[in-house]
Amino acid sequence: MLIIGERLNGMFKRVKSAIEQKNKKEIQAVAEEEIKAGAGMIDINVGTAAADQEGTMKWLVETVQEKFPKIPLAIDSSKPEVVLAGLKVCRNPVLINSTTAEDAKLEKLLGFAVEYKADILGLTLDENGIPSQKDERVALAAKILMTAMEMGLSPSQVYIDPVVLPVKFGQDQCLTMISAIRDIKTALNDPPPKTAIGLSNISNGAPKEMRPLINRTYLVMCLAAGLDGAIVDPYDTDLVDAMITSELLLNKQIYSDSFLKAYRTSH
Numbered sequence: 184m185l186i187i188g189e190r191l192n193g194m195f196k197r198v199k200s201a202i203e204q205k206n207k208k209e210i211q212a213v214a215e216e217e218i219k220a221g222a223g224m225i226d227i228n229v230g231t232a233a234a235d236q237e238g239t240m241k242w243l244v245e246t247v248q249e250k251f252p253k254i255p256l257a258i259d260s261s262k263p264e265v266v267l268a269g270l271k272v273c274r275n276p277v278l279i280n281s282t283t284a285e286d287a288k289l290e291k292l293l294g295f296a297v298e299y300k301a302d303i304l305g306l307t308l309d310e311n312g313i314p315s316q317k318d319e320r321v322a323l324a325a326k327i328l329m330t331a332m333e334m335g336l337s338p339s340q341v342y343i344d345p346v347v348l349p350v351k352f353g354q355d356q357c358l359t360m361i362s363a364i365r366d367i368k369t370a371l372n373d374p375p376p377k378t379a380i381g382l383s384n385i386s387n388g389a390p391k392e393m394r395p396l397i398n399r400t401y402l403v404m405c406l407a408a409g410l411d412g413a414i415v416d417p418y419d420t421d422l423v424d425a426m427i428t429s430e431l432l433l434n435k436q437i438y439s440d441s442f443l444k445a446y447r448t449s450h
């Protein structure tokens with residue numbers, strides 16, 4: 184599974200103050216820690232800290248790729264102009280995070296993906312919000328994939344995020360999202376698109392000490408349904424261990440008595 188590190192986000196104090204002080208070393212240290220912990224992609228989100236979101240995104244992308252010229256970057260913003268500011272300077276492999284299934288936004292961001300040879304993540308929501316039914320989520324995934332293919336992207340460049348909602352506020356949705364992942368991987372297209380989620384959303388609002396348990400249990404369930412990637416806290420070693428063990432049990436990694444170590448050595 185692709186681990187997309189979530190720590191380079193302006194909502195964290197450490198990143199927020201590094202942005203304010205234009206402290207490149209600190210930003211590069213966060214990226215380095217995420218990569219060492221197993222991240223195969225770094226999510227970059229300016230958060231709400233900066234007044235100049237476009238300038239901040241540009242600076243963050245330049246700062247990370249200066250030290251890590253090969254690590255794939257996920258440019259994370261709901262604002263197309265902030266995404267574009269990141270894409271313009273990004274030379275690393277890149278994922279647009281994200282578009283929705285709304286017509287105008289979808290066309291605009293798919294246009295960016297074509298122009299900048301980027302992968303793109305589509306959220307299964309549109310002007311009516313996030314559907315509560317599995318079939319409606321899958322229909323929005325189909326719309327995103329079909330439009331992407333019409334514009335010349337391959338299914339392997341498209342990630343679908345079925346939008347994880349907190350268990351505390353909509354318990355029935357946990358299974359709905361898992362069913363959506365399974366359908367998207369098996370009933371949409373061959374080859375299928377990829378799937379990815381923002382995992383920590385599942386435990387939003389739950390007591391702090393319970394969140395890691397909820398996160399890693401849900402990750403294991405999603406992996407069994409075919410999940411390809413997740414935006415997670417890679418510093419959570421129990422979470423990464425659970426992910427590696429899932430890959431073993433799903434027959435994606437050859438068994439050895441030291442399978443955790445073997446995975447970490449090879450990634």
Ligand code: THG
Binds near residue numbers: 189196228381
């Ligand atoms: N899907 C996609 N992209 C996303 C999300 C998603 N990007 C943003 C978000 N969701 C994923 N990133 C994070 C980053 C950090 C945290 C959660 C999700 C997190 N927040 C702490 C909390 O909620 O308690 C607050 C941290 C702090 O303020 O110190 O851990 O779903 N495609």
